[in-house]
Amino acid sequence: MMQCLHAFVSGRVQGVWFRQSTVETAVAHGLNGWVRNLDDGRVELMAKxxxxxxxxxxxxxxxxxxxATVAEVKSxxxxxxxxFDGFVII
Known part of the structure:
Protein backbone atom coordinates (compact mmCIF):
# COMPACT_ATOMS: atom_id res chain seq x y z
CA MET A 1 0.00 0.00 0.00
CA MET A 2 1.36 3.40 -1.00
CA GLN A 3 1.59 6.10 1.63
CA CYS A 4 2.67 9.72 1.53
CA LEU A 5 5.14 11.60 3.74
CA HIS A 6 5.09 15.42 3.89
CA ALA A 7 8.06 16.92 5.75
CA PHE A 8 9.77 20.20 6.59
CA VAL A 9 13.45 20.15 7.53
CA SER A 10 15.10 23.10 9.27
CA GLY A 11 18.67 23.95 10.21
CA ARG A 12 21.60 24.37 7.86
CA VAL A 13 19.86 22.61 4.99
CA GLN A 14 20.21 24.95 2.02
CA GLY A 15 23.39 25.24 0.00
CA VAL A 16 24.69 21.91 1.34
CA TRP A 17 23.41 19.47 -1.33
CA PHE A 18 20.38 18.58 0.79
CA ARG A 19 17.88 18.50 -2.07
CA GLN A 20 20.08 16.43 -4.38
CA SER A 21 20.95 14.03 -1.56
CA THR A 22 17.24 13.72 -0.75
CA VAL A 23 16.53 12.78 -4.37
CA GLU A 24 19.28 10.13 -4.31
CA THR A 25 18.08 8.70 -0.99
CA ALA A 26 14.43 8.65 -2.06
CA VAL A 27 15.20 6.97 -5.39
CA ALA A 28 17.36 4.37 -3.62
CA HIS A 29 14.31 3.46 -1.52
CA GLY A 30 11.89 3.34 -4.46
CA LEU A 31 10.04 6.55 -3.59
CA ASN A 32 8.46 9.16 -5.85
CA GLY A 33 7.78 12.81 -5.10
CA TRP A 34 9.53 16.16 -4.88
CA VAL A 35 11.78 18.34 -2.73
CA ARG A 36 12.25 22.11 -2.69
CA ASN A 37 13.88 24.98 -0.81
CA LEU A 38 11.60 27.42 0.99
CA ASP A 39 12.23 31.16 1.36
CA ASP A 40 12.49 30.79 5.15
CA GLY A 41 15.56 28.52 4.89
CA ARG A 42 13.76 25.20 5.33
CA VAL A 43 13.47 22.33 2.89
CA GLU A 44 10.04 20.84 2.12
CA LEU A 45 9.38 17.47 0.57
CA MET A 46 6.59 15.13 -0.40
CA ALA A 47 7.41 11.46 -0.85
CA LYS A 48 5.15 8.60 -1.85
CA ALA A 68 24.09 19.76 6.60
CA THR A 69 23.19 20.44 10.21
CA VAL A 70 19.60 19.35 10.76
CA ALA A 71 17.89 21.16 13.65
CA GLU A 72 14.37 19.76 13.27
CA VAL A 73 12.22 17.55 11.07
CA LYS A 74 8.45 18.03 11.17
CA SER A 75 6.65 15.34 9.25
CA PHE A 84 4.43 11.54 -9.03
CA ASP A 85 6.76 10.66 -11.89
CA GLY A 86 10.10 9.92 -10.23
CA PHE A 87 11.59 12.10 -7.51
CA VAL A 88 12.49 15.64 -8.55
CA ILE A 89 13.74 18.97 -7.28
CA ILE A 90 11.16 21.71 -7.87
Missing part, protein backbone atom coordinates in the same frame (compact mmCIF):
# COMPACT_ATOMS: atom_id res chain seq x y z
CA UNK A 49 5.90 4.91 -1.57
CA UNK A 50 5.82 1.90 0.70
CA UNK A 51 6.10 2.19 4.48
CA UNK A 52 9.64 0.80 4.66
CA UNK A 53 10.98 3.27 2.11
CA UNK A 54 9.28 6.20 3.82
CA UNK A 55 10.69 5.17 7.21
CA UNK A 56 14.18 4.96 5.72
CA UNK A 57 13.87 8.42 4.15
CA UNK A 58 12.42 9.90 7.34
CA UNK A 59 15.35 8.53 9.37
CA UNK A 60 17.83 9.94 6.84
CA UNK A 61 16.20 13.39 6.96
CA UNK A 62 17.20 13.82 10.60
CA UNK A 63 20.85 13.41 9.57
CA UNK A 64 21.01 14.75 6.03
CA UNK A 65 24.13 14.96 3.88
CA UNK A 66 27.62 15.51 5.27
CA UNK A 67 27.59 19.35 5.12
CA UNK A 76 3.20 13.92 8.79
CA UNK A 77 1.60 11.13 6.84
CA UNK A 78 -1.07 12.14 4.37
CA UNK A 79 -3.62 10.41 2.25
CA UNK A 80 -2.52 11.52 -1.17
CA UNK A 81 -3.89 10.35 -4.47
CA UNK A 82 -1.51 12.59 -6.45
CA UNK A 83 0.74 10.67 -8.82
Missing amino acids: GNEHGLLQLEAWLSIGPKL ERLENTEE
Whole structure:
Protein backbone atom coordinates (compact mmCIF):
# COMPACT_ATOMS: atom_id res chain seq x y z
CA MET A 1 0.00 0.00 0.00
CA MET A 2 1.36 3.40 -1.00
CA GLN A 3 1.59 6.10 1.63
CA CYS A 4 2.67 9.72 1.53
CA LEU A 5 5.14 11.60 3.74
CA HIS A 6 5.09 15.42 3.89
CA ALA A 7 8.06 16.92 5.75
CA PHE A 8 9.77 20.20 6.59
CA VAL A 9 13.45 20.15 7.53
CA SER A 10 15.10 23.10 9.27
CA GLY A 11 18.67 23.95 10.21
CA ARG A 12 21.60 24.37 7.86
CA VAL A 13 19.86 22.61 4.99
CA GLN A 14 20.21 24.95 2.02
CA GLY A 15 23.39 25.24 0.00
CA VAL A 16 24.69 21.91 1.34
CA TRP A 17 23.41 19.47 -1.33
CA PHE A 18 20.38 18.58 0.79
CA ARG A 19 17.88 18.50 -2.07
CA GLN A 20 20.08 16.43 -4.38
CA SER A 21 20.95 14.03 -1.56
CA THR A 22 17.24 13.72 -0.75
CA VAL A 23 16.53 12.78 -4.37
CA GLU A 24 19.28 10.13 -4.31
CA THR A 25 18.08 8.70 -0.99
CA ALA A 26 14.43 8.65 -2.06
CA VAL A 27 15.20 6.97 -5.39
CA ALA A 28 17.36 4.37 -3.62
CA HIS A 29 14.31 3.46 -1.52
CA GLY A 30 11.89 3.34 -4.46
CA LEU A 31 10.04 6.55 -3.59
CA ASN A 32 8.46 9.16 -5.85
CA GLY A 33 7.78 12.81 -5.10
CA TRP A 34 9.53 16.16 -4.88
CA VAL A 35 11.78 18.34 -2.73
CA ARG A 36 12.25 22.11 -2.69
CA ASN A 37 13.88 24.98 -0.81
CA LEU A 38 11.60 27.42 0.99
CA ASP A 39 12.23 31.16 1.36
CA ASP A 40 12.49 30.79 5.15
CA GLY A 41 15.56 28.52 4.89
CA ARG A 42 13.76 25.20 5.33
CA VAL A 43 13.47 22.33 2.89
CA GLU A 44 10.04 20.84 2.12
CA LEU A 45 9.38 17.47 0.57
CA MET A 46 6.59 15.13 -0.40
CA ALA A 47 7.41 11.46 -0.85
CA LYS A 48 5.15 8.60 -1.85
CA GLY A 49 5.90 4.91 -1.57
CA ASN A 50 5.82 1.90 0.70
CA GLU A 51 6.10 2.19 4.48
CA HIS A 52 9.64 0.80 4.66
CA GLY A 53 10.98 3.27 2.11
CA LEU A 54 9.28 6.20 3.82
CA LEU A 55 10.69 5.17 7.21
CA GLN A 56 14.18 4.96 5.72
CA LEU A 57 13.87 8.42 4.15
CA GLU A 58 12.42 9.90 7.34
CA ALA A 59 15.35 8.53 9.37
CA TRP A 60 17.83 9.94 6.84
CA LEU A 61 16.20 13.39 6.96
CA SER A 62 17.20 13.82 10.60
CA ILE A 63 20.85 13.41 9.57
CA GLY A 64 21.01 14.75 6.03
CA PRO A 65 24.13 14.96 3.88
CA LYS A 66 27.62 15.51 5.27
CA LEU A 67 27.59 19.35 5.12
CA ALA A 68 24.09 19.76 6.60
CA THR A 69 23.19 20.44 10.21
CA VAL A 70 19.60 19.35 10.76
CA ALA A 71 17.89 21.16 13.65
CA GLU A 72 14.37 19.76 13.27
CA VAL A 73 12.22 17.55 11.07
CA LYS A 74 8.45 18.03 11.17
CA SER A 75 6.65 15.34 9.25
CA GLU A 76 3.20 13.92 8.79
CA ARG A 77 1.60 11.13 6.84
CA LEU A 78 -1.07 12.14 4.37
CA GLU A 79 -3.62 10.41 2.25
CA ASN A 80 -2.52 11.52 -1.17
CA THR A 81 -3.89 10.35 -4.47
CA GLU A 82 -1.51 12.59 -6.45
CA GLU A 83 0.74 10.67 -8.82
CA PHE A 84 4.43 11.54 -9.03
CA ASP A 85 6.76 10.66 -11.89
CA GLY A 86 10.10 9.92 -10.23
CA PHE A 87 11.59 12.10 -7.51
CA VAL A 88 12.49 15.64 -8.55
CA ILE A 89 13.74 18.97 -7.28
CA ILE A 90 11.16 21.71 -7.87
